[in-house]
Amino acid sequence: MTDLHTNKPADTVTDEDTVWVQEIAFIDSVPRWIAMTFVFVVFIGTWQLVTSLGLVSPIILPTPMETLKDMIFVGTNLLSGGYMLGALWITIKEVIYGFALAIAIGFSLGVLVGETAFGEKAVMPYLVAIDTMPKVAFAPLFVAWLGFGIESKVALAAFIATFPIVVGTAAGLHAADENARMLFKTMGASRMQTLIKMKLPTGLPQIFTGLKIGAVGVMAGAITGEFLGGGKGFGELIRVAASQLNTPRVFSLILYLSLVGLALYLIVQWTQRKVVFWHKERVGAGDY
Amino acid sequence: MNAAIAQEYSGAPTGAPVYELTRVSKTYARNSVVALEDVSLTLRHGSFTSVIGSSGCGKSTLLKIMAGLIPPSKGRVILQSEPVTGPRRDIGMMFQQATLFPWKTAVENIVLPIEIRDGKAAAKNALEKAHELLDIVGLKGFENVYPNELSGGMAQRASICRMLITEPAVLLLDEPFSALDELSRDMMNMELQRICIEQDATAFLVTHSIQEAVILSDDIVVMKPRPGRIAEIVKVDLPRPRTLDMMTTPKFGEIVDHIRGMLDKGEEM
Ligand SMILES: Nc1ncnc2c1ncn2[C@@H]1O[C@H](COP(=O)(O)OP(=O)(O)OP(=O)(O)O)[C@@H](O)[C@H]1O
Ligand SMILES: [Mg+2]
Numbered sequence: 374m375t376d377l378h379t380n381k382p383a384d385t386v387t388d389e390d391t392v393w394v395q396e397i398a399f400i401d402s403v404p405r406w407i408a409m410t411f412v413f414v415v416f417i418g419t420w421q422l423v424t425s426l427g428l429v430s431p432i433i434l435p436t437p438m439e440t441l442k443d444m445i446f447v448g449t450n451l452l453s454g455g456y457m458l459g460a461l462w463i464t465i466k467e468v469i470y471g472f473a474l475a476i477a478i479g480f481s482l483g484v485l486v487g488e489t490a491f492g493e494k495a496v497m498p499y500l501v502a503i504d505t506m507p508k509v510a511f512a513p514l515f516v517a518w519l520g521f522g523i524e525s526k527v528a529l530a531a532f533i534a535t536f537p538i539v540v541g542t543a544a545g546l547h548a549a550d551e552n553a554r555m556l557f558k559t560m561g562a563s564r565m566q567t568l569i570k571m572k573l574p575t576g577l578p579q580i581f582t583g584l585k586i587g588a589v590g591v592m593a594g595a596i597t598g599e600f601l602g603g604g605k606g607f608g609e610l611i612r613v614a615a616s617q618l619n620t621p622r623v624f625s626l627i628l629y630l631s632l633v634g635l636a637l638y639l640i641v642q643w644t645q646r647k648v649v650f651w652h653k654e655r656v657g658a659g660d661y
Numbered sequence: 662m663n664a665a666i667a668q669e670y671s672g673a674p675t676g677a678p679v680y681e682l683t684r685v686s687k688t689y690a691r692n693s694v695v696a697l698e699d700v701s702l703t704l705r706h707g708s709f710t711s712v713i714g715s716s717g718c719g720k721s722t723l724l725k726i727m728a729g730l731i732p733p734s735k736g737r738v739i740l741q742s743e744p745v746t747g748p749r750r751d752i753g754m755m756f757q758q759a760t761l762f763p764w765k766t767a768v769e770n771i772v773l774p775i776e777i778r779d780g781k782a783a784a785k786n787a788l789e790k791a792h793e794l795l796d797i798v799g800l801k802g803f804e805n806v807y808p809n810e811l812s813g814g815m816a817q818r819a820s821i822c823r824m825l826i827t828e829p830a831v832l833l834l835d836e837p838f839s840a841l842d843e844l845s846r847d848m849m850n851m852e853l854q855r856i857c858i859e860q861d862a863t864a865f866l867v868t869h870s871i872q873e874a875v876i877l878s879d880d881i882v883v884m885k886p887r888p889g890r891i892a893e894i895v896k897v898d899l900p901r902p903r904t905l906d907m908m909t910t911p912k913f914g915e916i917v918d919h920i921r922g923m924l925d926k927g928e929e930m
Pocket of ligand 1: 689694717720722
């Protein structure tokens with residue numbers, strides 16, 4: 374094949390022979406919002422089709438219209454300060470307290486494990502062991518210890534969110550390379566200085582990754598806590614609606630709840646962009 | 662001190678002894694690798710010494726011992742008449758990577774050694790000097806730029822400034838420019854020479870490049886591996902200041918050939 378080309382006199386080589394056109398995949402030329410809208414429309418279309426053809430019982434899957442109507446109802450209730458807003462506020466409080474607690478405990482344990490030989494040798498194995506347990510199974514214990522109020526939900530939410538923060542912090546503290554460590558040693562830096570001025574800033578991207586995973590977990594923890602431990606939060610509304618087979622209500626409640634989760638995630642991400650300004654995140658998963 | 666061995670190598674002809682290494686040996690306990698055996702060296706004030714040898718012959722180990730980063734298993738290291746027992750202010754070090762911290766601007770990176778040793782206020786006072794140093798290495802106007810926006814060569818220049826800000830008496834350099842392309846590398850080497858002369862510094866350079874060693878050094882320590890020992894100390898009596906076109910002179914070629922011969926032999930030992 375190459376012979377064919379090289380044996381040709383130079384002047385007979387046409388453009389068609391020499392130009393290698395870079396093919397551009399169709400999807401690369403489509404703006405993201407169009408692609409996302411496309412998926413959304415297909416999803417809603419399929420949903421409408423499945424329900425209007427009567428393939429699924431309306432108790433199991435309401436129509437998109439019913440769901441939308443209920444979302445407007447719930448939205449109105451929330452905006453007018455109805456009982457749902459009170460429930461949502463309780464859940465938001467659980468999430469905030471849980472997350473704050475998880476950050477405080479997770480970060481401290483992460484430093485202990487990531488910075489000290491004792492922590493790494495003696496504490497880490499226990500953390501790994503607890504982390505592999507199904508943590509929601511502890512929910513009844515938290516209820517027994519802390520009662521049916523928000524404390525037991527805060528505890529479960531914090532419990533679930535702590536581990537990714539520990540792991541993120543510990544990994545972050547190990548992220549500094551040999552050269553940076555040696556450099557700090559040559560500058561005569563104390564252990565504290567090395568930790569604060571070098572290891573922690575170097576590890577911030579990993580720490581924020583842990584925080585983001587924790588932010589997702591804290592939401593799951595609070596709602597699971599409400600499912601299993603009662604109370605007056607949003608999870609309780611979902612549970613009641615589900616027990617009444619009010620599926621449109623369940624759907625719209627979940628949707629509003631996910632907005633809270635998304636908001637928390639975006640707050641963490643925004644903070645990350647401000648704090649870790651030098652670290653360019655890869656565009657893709659997790660990058661809205 | 663064993664006088665005979667201390668005499669074995671007496672560095673550049675001028676200047677008082679700055680560094681004195683006496684029968685330094687290093688065995689890494691972890692894997693019982695004998696990285697260095699009986700290394701004795703004297704560096705004189707204002708001299709430029711290079712170490713060359715095959716990979717794994719203990720060059721970085723030697724540098725780390727001299728810097729007080731790791732203790733020798735045997736022997737002693739004396740710098741400016743005081744034994745080295747840990748990192749010291751009169752030592753400046755540079756590594757293969759620039760290792761600038763991305764959350765600090767160029768000047769902030771440069772005053773970091775001051776910030777660590779003397780606190781934030783002292784670092785602030787040193788900013789003016791950091792600007793001067795940046796000017797010297799040709800980075801004027803890049804003071805407030807973050808390292809992400811610097812090229813590899815520019816980052817290494819900035820890390821030279823960081824090394825110089827504490828006015829160290831000796832510069833320990835572990836393949837500082839080996840990550841750069843050849844053109845920038847030659848330029849940086851000439852700059853390094855100029856800085857050493859200007860600052861009246863004593864320099865000790867680890868390198869893999871024979872040309873680099875010859876063009877920069879007064880003395881070249883050729884090491885042989887397993888265990889790491891000094892094979893020979895080659896004196897380079899090319900006139901100073903050195904220029905890049907000296908690389909084409911017969912004398913330069915002779916010295917390069919001689920060292921290359923030694924290194925090839927070293928591989929068989
Ligand atoms: N921290 C360490 N622990 C155990 N062994 C080590 C350690 N550092 C170096 N060594 C060993 O000591 C020997 C010398 O290593 P050193 O890094 O000093 O070599 P080098 O001459 O700098 O090599 P290179 O040219 O590749 O940088 C090697 O055999 C290496 O495996
Ligand atoms: Mg080395």
